[in-house]
Amino acid sequence: MNILVLWSSPNVDGLTASAAESLAEGVRKAGGTADMVQLNKCRIEHCMACGNGFGTCRSDGYCVIDDDLQDIYDRMLKADGVAFVTAVYWHDLTEVMKAFMDRLRRCEANHNHSLADKKALIVACAGGTGNGATECLVRFEDILRHMQMKAWDRMPVTRFNKDYNLPSLKVMGELFVKRLEEGFK
Numbered sequence: 001m002n003i004l005v006l007w008s009s010p011n012v013d014g015l016t017a018s019a020a021e022s023l024a025e026g027v028r029k030a031g032g033t034a035d036m037v038q039l040n041k042c043r044i045e046h047c048m049a050c051g052n053g054f055g056t057c058r059s060d061g062y063c064v065i066d067d068d069l070q071d072i073y074d075r076m077l078k079a080d081g082v083a084f085v086t087a088v089y090w091h092d093l094t095e096v097m098k099a100f101m102d103r104l105r106r107c108e109a110n111h112n113h114s115l116a117d118k119k120a121l122i123v124a125c126a127g128g129t130g131n132g133a134t135e136c137l138v139r140f141e142d143i144l145r146h147m148q149m150k151a152w153d154r155m156p157v158t159r160f161n162k163d164y165n166l167p168s169l170k171v172m173g174e175l176f177v178k179r180l181e182e183g184f185k
């Protein structure tokens, strides 16, 4: 099984990176491959709301902005499952993850529907007070719902729970691969 791990934080050695790596370790332990993408290192522009609100996203299922979105989108389509790992900013997704999801959702929900039923994991890493991790997960799940993607599970990680939630993420990655292979019943 090939799991695309899309993660967003500018820090390569912070809480979010550790969470993404724990998940990936579990995926590998189960015999899967983890395709890691740090969105902050990619070129992801924000939606310009072409035309009177909708552009080619609705008419043709692609975005006119020529950046890294389409390549990642293609990798999502090929992946057996997708894990989203974001730092929590302002009780929400990071601006980079948000920009990516905003444009992806337009193409998916309005035209392509090609990610519908694709299984996903959502992880929100709130490294400050820990406040907002739950809100971030709720926001994320809403976006997935618009695209008819299914969140199989979700996890808040804070600096207070990381000693037990980071190891749990490894198990989560492992079981995600097993469930993809054996079914989610």
Ligand SMILES: Cc1cc2nc3c(=O)[nH]c(=O)nc-3n(C[C@H](O)[C@H](O)[C@H](O)COP(=O)(O)O)c2cc1C
Pocket: 009, 010, 011, 013, 014, 015, 016, 017, 087, 088, 089, 090, 091, 092, 125, 126, 127, 128, 129, 130, 131, 132, 133
């Ligand atoms: C703009 C900004 C907003 C933030 N908002 C929150 C927040 O609402 N709740 C929280 O617990 N931490 C917040 N933080 C802290 C981040 O969640 C923390 O940096 C996060 O764990 C990312 O960690 P990492 O950079 O080590 O990956 C914020 C950080 C920034 C830069």
